[in-house]
Amino acid sequence: MTDRAHPVTADDEQPPTGDDRAFFGQPKGLLTLSGLEVWERFSFLGMQAILVLYFADSVANEGLGMDAGTAASVSAAYGTLVYLVSVGGGWLADRILGSYRAVLWGGVLIALGHYSMAVPTATMTWVGLGLISAGTGLLKPNVAAMVGKLYRTDDDRRDA
Incomplete structure (x- = not known):
């Protein structure tokens, strides 16, 4: 049974049970997520x-x-606008998309925004800026949430 205030999504998985230290003593998923953050x-x-x-x-x-x-x-x-849209991106991920899909679609929107801006017209510049803002709004708050999910709650590495 699902709670209407918090629908069950694919992101509602159990916390990690193992002690993953594959990436410089950190969980291997941190490599991908930190790469995404650097790119953004x-x-x-x-x-x-x-x-x-x-x-x-x-x-x-x-x-x-x-x-x-x-x-x-x-x-x-x-x-x-990039930072303000992050509030909506966090809400969308929490209520509808889930963190994984929000980060995926955020990256796709950012890439589409840059491709749009490569078209040499003023209209496509504005379209590109809008897509980049929306994509960053989806990606930014949810990458941080996904990093937190890589660690158990009692793991000393989580805060460090």
């Missing part, structure tokens, strides 16, 4: 580094020709 951070920080320059560059140089102040504000709004 590279994606976000790399985008933050060039976004204002692209927005403020002239249309003749294939930029969007925004005023520098407006470009900085739009870039800041993008950064803020």
Whole structure:
């Protein structure tokens, strides 16, 4: 029987029973999850580094020709949106998708966002930013939850 406040998902598995030390003394799943986190951070920080320059560059140089102040504000709004959407991503994973599917679909959306931004039109830039924001919102809170599930609750390595 399921509780309506907390539906049973594929992520509702029992905590690990073994003492997995396959990855530098840590569970082997940590390699994959830390790789995902590094890729997501590279994606976000790399985008933050060039976004204002692209927005403020002239249309003749294939930029969007925004005023520098407006470009900085739009870039800041993008950064803020990435973190705010994480609240919804955590809720979706908890209530509907489960952590594993949320991380999977988050990664897919981030990749699609970057592919969209490779299309040289202003519309696809905005579509790409939206997809990256939504994907990061799904991925970021749920990677942390999945790392916590790698360890037993009484494992000293969990907090360290």
